[in-house]
Amino acid sequence: MQITIKVLKGQDxxxxxxxxxxxxEMKEEIEKKLSIPLAEQKLLLLGRTLSDEKAVSAxxxxxxxxxxxxxxxxxxxEGLREVIQRSFRKYYSxxxxxxxxxxxxxxxxMNLKQMSLDDIDRLSESLESS
Structure with a gap:
């Protein structure tokens, strides 16, 4: 059977x-096709993470x-927290x-958790075009 994989930046x-x-095994194929390391991949179906050790039939x-x-x-x-903290320390104790x-x-x-994957996709696309 064929399954479509959608990457957030619009690539299918x-x-x-x-x-x-x-x-x-699906992630291994993705790694071969897109050169994205296994450890950096997270597959979602209807917003839920798929478990590596389970089969498609599960x-x-x-x-x-x-x-x-x-x-x-x-x-x-460098994490967002570290960047913001460094900036704030210029002006505050x-x-x-x-x-x-x-x-x-x-x-x-809290605001990020309220965003859907489509919201994040649209945001990334708008930031790429500006």
Whole structure:
């Protein structure tokens, strides 16, 4: 059966799989086609993460023509928290900066959780075109 893989940046491609194909085997194919390391891949079906050790048949909603979202989790070189903290420390004491960073990150994470994958996709596309 054919399953479509959608990468957040709009790139789609299809994989031929069998009901016995493991999710980890699908990720290996993705690594070969897109050069995205296994450790950086997260496959989602209807917003839920697919487990590497399970087979396609373990997911009743995964069938011919299904569309999976591939989220690429790049390793952090420097995290958002560190960048913001460094900026705040230019203007505030260490203690004030720590409180501000904690409040900022809490608000940021809350807002991010409220976004759908489509919202994030549209945001990334708009930022690429500007």
């Amino acid at each position: 491609f299809t994989l031929d799989v069998e009901p016995t194909t493991l999710i980890s 997911y009743p909603n995964l069938h011919e023509g299904s569309k999976l979202n591939l989220v690429v989790m790049r390793p952090r070189i 260490d203690q004030q900066a720590d409180k501000l960073v904690t409040a900022f990150m809490s608000d940021f994470e």
